Amino acid sequence: MTWFKLLLTASRPAAPGLLLAVLAGIGAAGAAVGLMATSAWLISRAALHPPVLHLMVAIVAVRAFGIGRGVFRYAERLAGHDAALRVLGRLRVRVFDRLTALAPAGTAGFRGADLAQRLSADVDAVLDMLVRVVLPYAVAAIVGLGSVLLVGAMSPPAGAALAAGLLVVGAGVPLLQSAAARRADGRLAPLRGGLATATVDLLHGLPDLTAYGATPAQLARLAEADARLRRAEQRSAAAAGTSAAVTALATCLSLLAGLAAGAVAVRSGALHGELLAVIVLTPLAVYEAVAGLPVAAQRFAGARASLRRLAEILSAPDPITVPRVPAPLPIGAEPADAGLPGAVGAAGGSGAFGVSGAGGASGSSGASGDFGAAGAGGAPGAGGAGAPGASGAPGASGAPGASGAAGGGVARSAYSPAILVEGVSASWVPGRPAVRDVSFELPAGARVALAGPSGSGKSTIAALLVRFLDPTAGRITLDGVDLRRLDPDDLRRIVGYLPEDAYLFDTTISANLRIARPGATDAELRAALGRARLLDWIETLPDGLETFVGEHGMALSGGQRRRLALARALLAGFRVLILDEPTEHLDDETAAALTHDLLTAAGDRTVLLITHRTDVAAQVDRVIDLTAPAPRAVPELV
Numbered sequence: 012m013t014w015f016k017l018l019l020t021a022s023r024p025a026a027p028g029l030l031l032a033v034l035a036g037i038g039a040a041g042a043a044v045g046l047m048a049t050s051a052w053l054i055s056r057a058a059l060h061p062p063v064l065h066l067m068v069a070i071v072a073v074r075a076f077g078i079g080r081g082v083f084r085y086a087e088r089l090a091g092h093d094a095a096l097r098v099l100g101r102l103r104v105r106v107f108d109r110l111t112a113l114a115p116a117g118t119a120g121f122r123g124a125d126l127a128q129r130l131s132a133d134v135d136a137v138l139d140m141l142v143r144v145v146l147p148y149a150v151a152a153i154v155g156l157g158s159v160l161l162v163g164a165m166s167p168p169a170g171a172a173l174a175a176g177l178l179v180v181g182a183g184v185p186l187l188q189s190a191a192a193r194r195a196d197g198r199l200a201p202l203r204g205g206l207a208t209a210t211v212d213l214l215h216g217l218p219d220l221t222a223y224g225a226t227p228a229q230l231a232r233l234a235e236a237d238a239r240l241r242r243a244e245q246r247s248a249a250a251a252g253t254s255a256a257v258t259a260l261a262t263c264l265s266l267l268a269g270l271a272a273g274a275v276a277v278r279s280g281a282l283h284g285e286l287l288a289v290i291v292l293t294p295l296a297v298y299e300a301v302a303g304l305p306v307a308a309q310r311f312a313g314a315r316a317s318l319r320r321l322a323e324i325l326s327a328p329d330p331i332t333v334p335r336v337p338a339p340l341p342i343g344a345e346p347a348d349a350g351l352p353g354a355v356g357a358a359g360g361s362g363a364f365g366v367s368g369a370g371g372a373s374g375s376s377g378a379s380g381d382f383g384a385a386g387a388g389g390a391p392g393a394g395g396a397g398a399p400g401a402s403g404a405p406g407a408s409g410a411p412g413a414s415g416a417a418g419g420g421v422a423r424s425a426y427s428p429a430i431l432v433e434g435v436s437a438s439w440v441p442g443r444p445a446v447r448d449v450s451f452e453l454p455a456g457a458r459v460a461l462a463g464p465s466g467s468g469k470s471t472i473a474a475l476l477v478r479f480l481d482p483t484a485g486r487i488t489l490d491g492v493d494l495r496r497l498d499p500d501d502l503r504r505i506v507g508y509l510p511e512d513a514y515l516f517d518t519t520i521s522a523n524l525r526i527a528r529p530g531a532t533d534a535e536l537r538a539a540l541g542r543a544r545l546l547d548w549i550e551t552l553p554d555g556l557e558t559f560v561g562e563h564g565m566a567l568s569g570g571q572r573r574r575l576a577l578a579r580a581l582l583a584g585f586r587v588l589i590l591d592e593p594t595e596h597l598d599d600e601t602a603a604a605l606t607h608d609l610l611t612a613a614g615d616r617t618v619l620l621i622t623h624r625t626d627v628a629a630q631v632d633r634v635i636d637l638t639a640p641a642p643r644a645v646p647e648l649v
């Protein structure tokens with residue numbers, strides 16, 4: 012998408028308002044020109060002492076133009092800003108929507124502070140483009156043309172002098188200016204983004220920089236970014252100053268030329284002496300209308316650069332493909348109502364996925380020797396008797412909700428989906444695979460640990476399961492339905508990802524929890540906190556649920572932060588929970604206790620526990636090891 016197309020599409024809904032602003036602008040500038048021309052004639056005529064009645068029309072016209080100029084100017088500002096602010100608001104929402112669709116995989120190429128800059132300053136540049144570039148140019152072009160015709164009708168040479176002056180000020184000076192400062196003006200927005208990024212980096216990394224004595228070097232980088240921005244601003248300001256001087260010079264020369272042409276015309280008798288003042292003074296008002304054009308041209312370069320940066324976001328490739336007509340979530344795969352075990356009905360109508368073709372297909376894959384141990388009965392449709400996965404598997408019984416009773420291995424009182432990962436490869440950056448040919452199964456209601464060395468792709472698998480990313484090869488199915496056929500928002504209502512660094516907002520415990528479910532009552536919050544084993548501690552706090560957690564949850568310990576994030580996930584009612592390194596950086600004893608609590612709190616949900624720890628094997632149904640080329644299942648489901 013080009014910057015121009017972006018501007019057109021963004022402004023189209025506000026076109027009537029913008030047109031009204033242009034008309035009002037023409038009215039205001041036209042009234043200024045009319046005021047100057049009429050008063051010039053009135054002064055000249057009055058000097059000859061005619062009967063006052065001969066002046067009455069001109070006197071009324073002067074009043075009308077004087078009042079009209081103010082009224083039209085007000086209407087122009089009102090209509091122009093109203094339309095531009097509407098465009099700006101819509102564009103900001105559009106950019107934000109796009110960012111949410113891109114994040115996190117699609118925004119990997121952008122830097123955080125720079126994105127913030129694009130979302131704020133660059134979107135604001137649309138206001139500049141419409142109100143300070145498009146509007147003044149449209150008004151100046153029409154009023155300038157009308158004035159040249161008016162003056163030209165009285166004295167063609169004076170009209171030609173005015174036209175030449177207007178061309179110099181309205182077109183020549185801006186062209187010269189943009190040639191002189193194009194690079195500087197175009198670089199202002201990216202340089203501001205770079206400075207914001209360097210500042211945020213410095214602030215966030217200050218403790219580490221101080222510890223390593225690297226603050227001076229980082230400060231030097233910041234100073235360098237600042238200096239580059241200052242140099243660009245200076246070049247831009249120098250070009251603007253030169254333009255202002257050239258504009259003033261061109262205006263004076265054009266006025267003098269008009270005066271000379273008018274004087275010659277009066278002398279030769281071609282022009283009545285009363286009109287000489289009109290020819291000389293009218294251009295003053297016209298130049299007022301075009302005087303802002305060099306600045307407008309300068310703003311144009313900056314605003315165009317900003318629009319290009321926004322177009323980059325809007326046309327960034329989709330990290331995932333959203334189907335035009337998404338498949339419905341498998342019946343029964345609705346989020347739990349209160350995030351509590353048993354709150355979800357036992358998957359009524361579940362027979363639907365008993366007949367699902369995809370379920371059948373995955374069944375054959377589950378039974379394959381690839382991960383036979385893991386797949387024994389666990390794969391949807393594989394039909395292994397007695398294995399927990401089989402019990403809930405669509406193909407096995409066609410009634411997932413009934414599985415708890417049938418399976419025996421993993422007691423489930425509510426529906427939990429099964430997930431099958433088949434020969435999946437994926438990359439964050441094209442050509443750099445993060446996981447290759449990974450296959451494993453997450454049977455319904457099972458707790459599976461995903462282990463492997465750092466960088467082996469565990470978090471990438473989690474990102475694939477919530478469709479932050481799509482596989483480049485292979486497929487992932489949820490109860491037999493390929494994830495790519497589902498709406499990602501639907502999917503994320505039932506598959507919850509709890510990253511290692513789950514974000515806590517700088518607000519109260521209750522507000523952090525209600526992000527998952529805005530309508531949750533205090534009792535529901537307490538229930539979720541109780542299940543995350545955090546309630547006892549919270550009850551000891553003077554402000555209880557209304558205690559502030561600080562920026563990034565700094566007022567909580569690492570373990571408390573994770574428990575609070577878990578309580579939020581429980582409250583959301585996900586039916587599959589992906590816990591990414593929930594015990595990282597905790598001592599062994601606390602880690603074991605937290606893992607136990609997390610798994611207990613997860614209740615009947617399907618859980619994928621990403622971990623480096625080797626001691627979780629006893630607490631889960633199986634461990635998938637990503638180290639091996641094709642992950643192995645250790646040990647078998649109990």
Ligand SMILES: Nc1ncnc2c1ncn2[C@@H]1O[C@H](COP(=O)(O)OP(=O)(O)OP(=O)(O)O)[C@@H](O)[C@H]1O
Nearest residue numbers: 116119439440445464465466467468469470471472
């Ligand atoms: N957002 C991202 N953008 C680009 N590359 C990424 C991104 N996230 C991960 N990668 C790359 O994908 C590969 C796998 O990373 P991933 O985080 O999945 O591994 P991991 O097993 O979870 O590691 P760890 O145990 O250290 O968290 C790495 O080479 C990493 O550089």
